[in-house]
Amino acid sequence: MIDLRGLPELWRRSDVVVRDLPLALLLVVASLVPALHSRGTQLGDLPSRPFDELTGVVLALECLPLVVRRRLPALCLGLVALGFAIDQLRFYHTVAGMALPIALLSAGLHLGRHRRTTVAVATVGYVVLAVALHRHGSTEGVIGFGTFYLALAFAWGVGSWLRMSRAAEADHRRHVAERTRAAERTRIARELHDVVTHHVTAMVVQAEAARYLTAVPKRLDESLTAITDTGRRAVGDLRHLLDLLNPDHGTGARTSADGDTGPNGSVGALYSLASLVEQTRQGGQPVEFTQQGRPPEVAGSAEAAAYRVVQESLTNALKHDHGGRTVVQVRYDVREVTVEVHTDGTGSSAASPGGSGRGLAGLRERVGALGGKFSAGRRPGGGFVVRARIPAGDPS
Template identity: 70%
Template sequence: MTHHVTAMVVQAEAARYLTASPDRLDQTLTAVSDTGRRAITDLRHLLDLLNPDHGTEARTPSVGRLLTLVEQTRRAGQPVEFTEEGTPAESTGSADLVAYRVVQEALTNALKYAHGSRTSVQVRHAEKEITVEVSTDGSGSRAGSPGGSGRGLAGLRERVDVLGGDFSAGTQTAGGFVVRARIPAGSPS
């Protein structure tokens, strides 16, 4: 959800400069509205997760939601290359949701701290795990290590740890930032 709100802010800021171009202004405002709707959907999803008595059906994001997230980030001005390999296991459960959140938080950070940097998102589905890598090349504005509170990344580390996975985030030697996660999926062995 933080990703959606960040994208809305970036899109709204861009709209300020588009008043002389009605077509582009309309596209940007449509993107802000669409992003707001996604934020509401994510908020409802989060509230459902926080209230375990609400509904019993699985509420994990579909594979298509990753592509939607990438497209939304592109519309906010971030050049993103997206690669997805393998086929998601039928019963990934929490792993699928955690993988989605890793991508979401990493793209939010890319928008905030490396806006305009070439960004790569790689998601690999294997039989027993999902691996995620999101990196920026440091070419955009405010490139470098995120200067935020670090709570988003710490929260991701906790989510991945709970599932028995591995998580790392940090600057790359050639510049930019990289977030990596290995998340066990499917039936426990």
């Protein structure tokens, strides 16, 4: 049995010439129906004549070019207009005359080049046809011919309006796509900055400290182990980021570099503040960590943003206040997540990669997008403080 359910999709995928063929054939058949003889367009108000051996040629010339009305609109309009002119001058007045406004509408919609020239040539052709019909005794007059011309111009105008509407819609879609790509590039750059800067800064600080521990093998071994662990965490975070960019590549649970396991999005696997703080401590930064409330089992946008705020703040502490007392306070409640990180300014600037200034700006943008508040600056007594209040749940 033939599966008829797939026919609509097959028809939509077929060539436009095939899809336009039924309309052309329908007009030919309608023109040959005896009851419809002399019921078509009668320009010039002249009496009709019976069909003869030339009628078939005229019908073919008027109707069949419609099969290329979308692919070759100028050719279609020229052939249909010629057939229409012969139809009126031979006084057949067939139903096939309806092909002319269809061809004009299609040309207005699909014609991409020489549009003004087409309008000018079509207008001159119409004037020539009107003069010829007048010489054959037409009583239509200027008003009648002018009214018919306006009707044809309306068909062209409808096609032109559809063309402009489609172009505006395509332009809108293109701008939306460009804005989406730009936003996605910004998001990726922000994520890469957060991940790479934090881990690389920690590794540089740890490596710098290891240079002075060669006389203490145990401390040196601990420092090198910390560098290795930091590198593994960096690889794990980058792998997770790549999984977000390419969801088909990695699915299901993944073991994080710090040993936590869980499905994608779990707090334990991806946004473990305790592991983040411990990593920073291994880099030689004394961190006091306080957490109030219980984070949700599945991390949302607020928890992810809070994690990035702490991560960027600890990175800056390692870079600009290395060895100084650092306090991290995080509070979870039903309405919001509150984060405060500050240092006392007693540390020193560590040998680390220079900052780009993108980190804090990215945090301000991230928190602001969620409807929260973010601030960062120096403390009166020394050091710096970072504060963020992030509404729990995405803004509607």
